[in-house]
Amino acid sequence: MQVQESTRYACADLRTNGARLWDSLMRLARIGATEKGGVCRLALTPLDRDARDLFVAWAKALGCTVRVDAIGNLFARRAGLRDDLPPVMTGSHLDTQPTGGKFDGNYGVLAGLEVLRTLDEANLRTVAPLEVAVWTNEEGSRFVPVMMGSGVFVGAFSLGHALEQRDRDGISVSEALSQIGYASDAPFWPHRVGAYFEAHIEQGPVLEANATTIGVVQGALGQRWYDVTVHGMEAHAGPTPMDARRDALLVAAALIAEVNRIAREHAPHGRGTVGWLDVHPNSRNVIPGRVTFTVDLRAADDDALSAMDAALRAACAAAATQAGIGVDVEQVVYFPPQPFDPKLVDAVRDGARALGLTAMDIVSGAGHDAVYLARVAPTAMIFVPCKDGISHNEIEDARPEHLEAGCNVLLRAMLAAAGVAAEGDA
Amino acid sequence: MQVQESTRYACADLRTNGARLWDSLMRLARIGATEKGGVCRLALTPLDRDARDLFVAWAKALGCTVRVDAIGNLFARRAGLRDDLPPVMTGSHLDTQPTGGKFDGNYGVLAGLEVLRTLDEANLRTVAPLEVAVWTNEEGSRFVPVMMGSGVFVGAFSLGHALEQRDRDGISVSEALSQIGYASDAPFWPHRVGAYFEAHIEQGPVLEANATTIGVVQGALGQRWYDVTVHGMEAHAGPTPMDARRDALLVAAALIAEVNRIAREHAPHGRGTVGWLDVHPNSRNVIPGRVTFTVDLRAADDDALSAMDAALRAACAAAATQAGIGVDVEQVVYFPPQPFDPKLVDAVRDGARALGLTAMDIVSGAGHDAVYLARVAPTAMIFVPCKDGISHNEIEDARPEHLEAGCNVLLRAMLAAAGVAAEGDA
Numbered sequence: 001m002q003v004q005e006s007t008r009y010a011c012a013d014l015r016t017n018g019a020r021l022w023d024s025l026m027r028l029a030r031i032g033a034t035e036k037g038g039v040c041r042l043a044l045t046p047l048d049r050d051a052r053d054l055f056v057a058w059a060k061a062l063g064c065t066v067r068v069d070a071i072g073n074l075f076a077r078r079a080g081l082r083d084d085l086p087p088v089m090t091g092s093h094l095d096t097q098p099t100g101g102k103f104d105g106n107y108g109v110l111a112g113l114e115v116l117r118t119l120d121e122a123n124l125r126t127v128a129p130l131e132v133a134v135w136t137n138e139e140g141s142r143f144v145p146v147m148m149g150s151g152v153f154v155g156a157f158s159l160g161h162a163l164e165q166r167d168r169d170g171i172s173v174s175e176a177l178s179q180i181g182y183a184s185d186a187p188f189w190p191h192r193v194g195a196y197f198e199a200h201i202e203q204g205p206v207l208e209a210n211a212t213t214i215g216v217v218q219g220a221l222g223q224r225w226y227d228v229t230v231h232g233m234e235a236h237a238g239p240t241p242m243d244a245r246r247d248a249l250l251v252a253a254a255l256i257a258e259v260n261r262i263a264r265e266h267a268p269h270g271r272g273t274v275g276w277l278d279v280h281p282n283s284r285n286v287i288p289g290r291v292t293f294t295v296d297l298r299a300a301d302d303d304a305l306s307a308m309d310a311a312l313r314a315a316c317a318a319a320a321t322q323a324g325i326g327v328d329v330e331q332v333v334y335f336p337p338q339p340f341d342p343k344l345v346d347a348v349r350d351g352a353r354a355l356g357l358t359a360m361d362i363v364s365g366a367g368h369d370a371v372y373l374a375r376v377a378p379t380a381m382i383f384v385p386c387k388d389g390i391s392h393n394e395i396e397d398a399r400p401e402h403l404e405a406g407c408n409v410l411l412r413a414m415l416a417a418a419g420v421a422a423e424g425d426a
Numbered sequence: 427m428q429v430q431e432s433t434r435y436a437c438a439d440l441r442t443n444g445a446r447l448w449d450s451l452m453r454l455a456r457i458g459a460t461e462k463g464g465v466c467r468l469a470l471t472p473l474d475r476d477a478r479d480l481f482v483a484w485a486k487a488l489g490c491t492v493r494v495d496a497i498g499n500l501f502a503r504r505a506g507l508r509d510d511l512p513p514v515m516t517g518s519h520l521d522t523q524p525t526g527g528k529f530d531g532n533y534g535v536l537a538g539l540e541v542l543r544t545l546d547e548a549n550l551r552t553v554a555p556l557e558v559a560v561w562t563n564e565e566g567s568r569f570v571p572v573m574m575g576s577g578v579f580v581g582a583f584s585l586g587h588a589l590e591q592r593d594r595d596g597i598s599v600s601e602a603l604s605q606i607g608y609a610s611d612a613p614f615w616p617h618r619v620g621a622y623f624e625a626h627i628e629q630g631p632v633l634e635a636n637a638t639t640i641g642v643v644q645g646a647l648g649q650r651w652y653d654v655t656v657h658g659m660e661a662h663a664g665p666t667p668m669d670a671r672r673d674a675l676l677v678a679a680a681l682i683a684e685v686n687r688i689a690r691e692h693a694p695h696g697r698g699t700v701g702w703l704d705v706h707p708n709s710r711n712v713i714p715g716r717v718t719f720t721v722d723l724r725a726a727d728d729d730a731l732s733a734m735d736a737a738l739r740a741a742c743a744a745a746a747t748q749a750g751i752g753v754d755v756e757q758v759v760y761f762p763p764q765p766f767d768p769k770l771v772d773a774v775r776d777g778a779r780a781l782g783l784t785a786m787d788i789v790s791g792a793g794h795d796a797v798y799l800a801r802v803a804p805t806a807m808i809f810v811p812c813k814d815g816i817s818h819n820e821i822e823d824a825r826p827e828h829l830e831a832g833c834n835v836l837l838r839a840m841l842a843a844a845g846v847a848a849e850g851d852a
Contacts, residue, residue, distance in 0.1 A: 204665025221664065225710065236817060237699035237722050238647065238791030239630025242690050244815070249700055253682035260676055264668050273663035274675055275710045277703065284651065284701045284720040286818070294710045296663045365664030389670070391662060392712075 011420055012354070014122055016411055018404025021114040025403070028054060028094075028110065029102040038394025039102055043095035043137035043148075044072065044173065049180035051094040055109065055134060062116050064132075068184045070159055072136040072177045073149040078116050080129035081421040086194035088126070088418040089377075090115065090410060091133030092369060093149075097141050101396025103201045103386065103403075109134055111199040111407040115414055127419030128194050135369040142167045143176075150369035154376045193377035195344055195417040198370035199406045200381060201398050205389030206362055213405050214352040215362035215383030216345060220371040221269060221298040222305045222337030228255065228316065231326035234281060234289025246325045249279055249288040255327075258315040259295055262308050269300035269363055270308065300363055301337050338371045344380035344417065351412035357405050380413065382406050437846055438780070440548055442837055444830025447540040451829070454480060454520075454536065455528040464820025465528055469521035469563035469574075470498065470599065475606035477520040481560060484539055488546050490558075494610045496585055498562040498603045499575040504542050506555035507847040512620035514552070514844040515803075516541065516836060517559030518795060519575075523567050527822025529627045529812065529829070535560055537625040537833040541840055553845030554620050561795040568593045569602075576795035580802045619803035621770055621843040624796040625832045626807060627824050631815030632788055639831050640778040641788035641809030642771060646797040647695060647724040648731045648763030654681065654742065657752035660707060660715030672751045675705055675714040681753075684741040685721055688734050695726035695789055696734065726789055727763050764797045767804035770843065774806050777838035783831050806839065808832050 031050045032041030041047040052074060056066050059076035067075045077087065092108025112132035119126070135153070140146025143165045145157065152162050163174040177183040202208075207215050232248030256274045263272030277293040295312060299305040313329055320327040352359035362383055364371070370381045384406035387397035457476045458467030467473040478500060482492050485502035493501045503513065518534025538558035545552070561579070566572030569591045571583065578588050589600040603609040628634075633641050658674030682700045689698030703719040721738060725731040739755055746753040778785035788809055790797070796807045810832035813823035 202665060203662050204667070205661075205670045206665075206667065209670065223664070234819075235631075235815060236629050236792055237697060237701055238649070238724055238793070239628060239632075240697075240791065240815060241630070241632065241694060242686070242697065243693075244631045244635065247686075247699075249703065250682060250686055253679035256676060256679035257683070260668070260673075267669075268667060271663060271666075271668065273673075273711070273713055275663055275705075275712050275714060276708050277675065277705050279701075279703050282702050285699070285722055286701050287699055288701060296711055298664055365666065366662060367664070389661060389666060393660075 011124070011415055014118065014411065016114045016118045016404060016407040018400055018407070020117065021110060021403060021407055022400045024110045024113065025102060025106060028106055032096065034099070034394055036394040038396065039096045039100050040098050041094065041096045041100070042098065042142040043139065044142065044176035044180055046180060048095055049182065052134065052182060055094065055113070058113055059132065062120050064116065068182055069153070070184050070186065071149050071152040071162055072182045072184070073153060074134040076132045078119070078130045080126045080418065082127055083129050085128040086192035087129040087131040088195045088414050089131040089133055089193050090197045090199070090414060091135060092198055092200060093135045093138035095137055095139050097139050097392045099394050100139070101391060101393060103396055103398045104203065104391050105138055107201060107398070107403060108199045111410050114407050115411045118411060125421045126415065127421055130414060130418060138369055143173050147367055147369055147372055148173070150372040154372045156372055156375070193373065196370060196373040196377045196379040197344065197410055197413055198368060198381045199410045200368060200383060201386035201391060202362070202383040202389065203366050203386060203391040207360070207383060207385040208387070208389060210360055212358045212360045213384065213402055214357050214359035214409055216349045216352065216359050217340060217364050217381035217383055218345060218361055219300070219337065219339035220364040220367065221271065221300055222302055223333060223335040224297045224305060224309055224331055225333035226295040226312070227330045227332055228293050228295055229328045230291045232287070232289050235287045237285040237287055240287060245287055246323060247287050248291040248325065251319050251323045251325060251327065252277065252291040252293055254319055255315060259312065262311045262315070263297070266299055266304045266308055270304065271296070271298035271365060272308070298365060299337065305337065335367065338374045340374055340380045341378035344378050344413065347413040347416045348380050348382055348409060351409040351416070354412065355405065355408055357409070382409050382413070437550070437841055440544065440837065442540045442544045442830060442833040444826055444833070446543065447536060447829060447833055448826045450536045450539065451528060451532060454532055458522065460525070460820055462820040464822065465522045465526050466524050467520065467522045467526070468524065468568040469565065470568065470602035470606055472606060474521055475608065478560065478608060481520065481535065481539070485558065488542050490542065494608055495579070496610050496612065497575050497578040497588055498608045498610070499579060500560040502558045504545070504556045506552045506844065508553055509555050511554040512618035513555040513557040514621045514840050515557040515559055515619050516623045516625070516840060517561060518624055518626060519561045519564035521563055521565050523565050523818045525820050526565070527817060527819060529822055529824045530629065530817050531564055533627060533824070533829060534625045537829070537836050540833050541837045544837060551847040552841065553847055556840060556844060564795055569599050573793055573795055573798055574599070576798040580798045582798055582801070619799065622796060622799040622803045622805040623770065623836055623839055624794060624807045625836045626794060626809060627812035627817060628788070628809040628815065629792050629812060629817040633786070633809060633811040634813070634815060636786055638784045638786045639810065639828055640783050640785035640835055642775045642778065642785055643766060643790050643807035643809055644771060644787055645726070645763065645765035646790040646793065647697065647726055648728055649759060649761040650723045650731060650735055650757055651759035652721040652738070653756045653758055654719050654721055655754045656717045658713070658715050661713045663711040663713055666713060671713055672749060673713050674717040674751065677745050677749045677751060677753065678703065678717040678719055680745055681741060685738065688737045688741070689723070692725055692730045692734055696730065697722070697724035697791060698734070724791060725763065731763065761793065764800050766800055766806045770804050770806035770839065773839040773842045774808055774835060777835040777842070780838065781831070781834055783835070808835050808839070
């Protein structure tokens with residue numbers, strides 16, 4: 001659909017209300033606020049219910065209808081001129097990490113709400129309906145898998161599988177949904193999506209380092225996660241000469257360097273991280289007999305990711321042969337690279353340009369609900385800077401003017417996708 | 427003192443009883459026996475008391491006097507012709523690691539007892555008295571510091587300091603000694619030692635790899651232990667480009683390789699081990715913000731050990747500069763290299779040669795009570811092979827013929843040091 005020329009000019013000066021957006025973010029952040037200025041609001045807890053209730057109240061105050069699907073996703077719908085068209089959707093999540101911040105997820109939801117508020121104030125109606133989605137359990141801190149609500153929505157895994165997952169106390173997703181009053185008896189309710197946008201803090205240092213306000217997200221990196229185990233020979237650190245050792249940690253150290261080398265060979269988007277490592281027996285004067293560690297490889301295209309996979313396996317095999325010990329490599333997660341829709345990406349770039357904002361192309365290194373949505377609908381994301389690239393941390397921070405700028409880009413991109421009804425149509 | 431020529435020939439054919447030694451080892455190993463064939467007999471527990479009681483009974487059956495000093499060390503004394511001379515002593519320890527074996531320590535004590543039994547059967551008296559020592563808490567598993575009894579004996583630390591150390595349940599060494607009936611009201615009783623020998627399993631792979639029965643121990647490696655902390659920057663593994671990272675584990679991995687290189691540059695006796703490592707926050711998709719690890723450096727002479735220390739500090743400083751992060755290095759333990767007495771070492775070598783045993787010079791990479799004793803008395807050690815070089819493990823194993831051979835070398839070396847009374851002297 002096209003924006004009608006008659007309203008293109010009417011919309012050109014339309015701006016969201018940055019102060020209202022900030023106030024809403026701060027109001028929401030009080031639910032689960034931590035002493036250090038962060039938020040702890042785990043999925044499907046009473047705090048999550050309070051946040052959902054607040055969102056629902058705000059949406060209903062705008063005249064939206066709110067539906068809940070069988071995995072607890074919320075959809076606040078603002079009617080369009082043609083409600084037979086699939087909605088133009090935006091959204092994100094309200095759950096946080098245990099030591100989370102005020103913006104991760106929350107910004108995407110409230111930026112969507114601010115778009116609706118702005119249109120309401122301007123008395124503007126879109127051709128296609130608009131929806132703001134709240135996806136259940138994006139963080140995965142209480143229940144796995146992560147991105148549960150959007151994953152069910154796009155069919156990445158089944159509703160039944162998701163509902164029977166349990167937290168550490170043995171409470172299932174199904175039970176938790178009932179406990180907070182967000183279980184739905186209605187049949188699972190997937191629906192066509194005309195376009196999906198998600199605004200999010202970058203969670204990385206690139207925009208800040210480039211003094212740029214808007215990240216035009218090209219797509220999400222593909223990911224391969226591994227568990228690697230090095231089987232050496234435990235021995236006394238004193239009496240065992242260097243040539244007689246089979247030191248599992250020494251081999252693991254060489255492989256950590258290899259993971260870094262492999263990622264750098266696929267610059268600029270290659271990533272390689274060993275984030276978790278366990279030494280056995282982990283005693284000061286015992287040569288480590290067994291080391292287990294994780295590897296997280298990411299790349300922008302599947303050819304690169306496959307090449308990195310092959311390089312990792314070759315490095316492990318070479319290290320095993322050289323040291324005369326066993327190295328096991330098991331892939332435990334695979335997310336394919338997910339390019340976003342070129343037209344929607346262009347709409348984001350155009351919006352930033354029209355608003356006079358600095359913008360740059362960027363990739364999403366992290367997973368987001370948008371990465372799943374891109375499997376079933378044209379999708380794009382808008383990144384704004386976060387302080388020092390820090391997220392998943394109570395000191396997570398973002399500047400009001402950046403959040404407002406991202407929201408203005410979201411407004412323009414959504415209007416471009418949904419079309420604005422001519423004045424006579426309303 | 428010299429062995430008198432008239433008895434040198436009489437002693438040449440004297441042999442210990444390998445079967446009796448083995449039987450005693452197996453009898454002792456029943457105290458604290460584990461299902462996997464090892465021994466768990468922590469210092470100053472009721473099991474340690476049972477082992478001590480058995481040793482005391484065996485020693486008294488030989489007519490020995492047994493004394494207990496204020497830290498619980500036992501000394502079983504067989505009178506010599508001249509009891510004004512300082513004793514020729516041997517011994518080791520009866521405590522084990524939590525998952526210890528049958529031979530570590532126990533062999534040194536029972537080899538000494540077997541020497542006394544052999545002399546008793548042969549009705550031979552030495553010029554100097556002989557003593558078999560049982561040193562308290564060599565392993566350090568329940569109470570630190572390790573080698574507590576011998577450390578107090580030689581003045582490495584004070585009796586009062588040792589007595590007030592507590593285990594994880596808050597029980598002090600002083601209380602534990604009382605509980606098992608081995609507290610001594612007598613004043614601390616150090617005494618001059620004419621010579622000290624200790625027979626021990628090698629705890630390393632060298633003798634087995636060289637198909638050699640007797641290790642003629644030249645001395646003990648010096649040790650420097652460190653705690654190293656790498657301060658990086660915690661960040662999300664996905665959105666953080668490789669060039670923007672300060673990955674503490676990547677720097678730690680490079681330093682682990684450096685520790686290995688430094689040790690190899692001081693072959694054959696240099697040792698370098700990273701045995702313990704802790705990653706923070708240790709999460710699969712978070713770049714490690716802080717890594718702490720231990721370094722254990724060992725060398726045969728202090729110049730080499732100092733050079734290794736300087737190389738480690740230089741490597742840490744270079745890594746910190748290169749990565750733009752902080753690396754802290756703190757030395758926490760220093761044991762100087764401890765050469766043994768050349769004449770006693772020769773006596774061990776001569777004994778092995780006279781018995782027609784394969785023998786080689788070797789160093790002790792591990793600490794032993796003998797390493798402390800060498801500070802106050804001429805000292806030497808006799809190593810025998812252990813299977814696969816494994817100790818501090820329930821599968822620790824040694825061959826009866828090797829244990830018997832080591833005991834025969836001990837017998838000859840002790841007789842050489844103590845002198846044998848001529849027949850008319852007895």
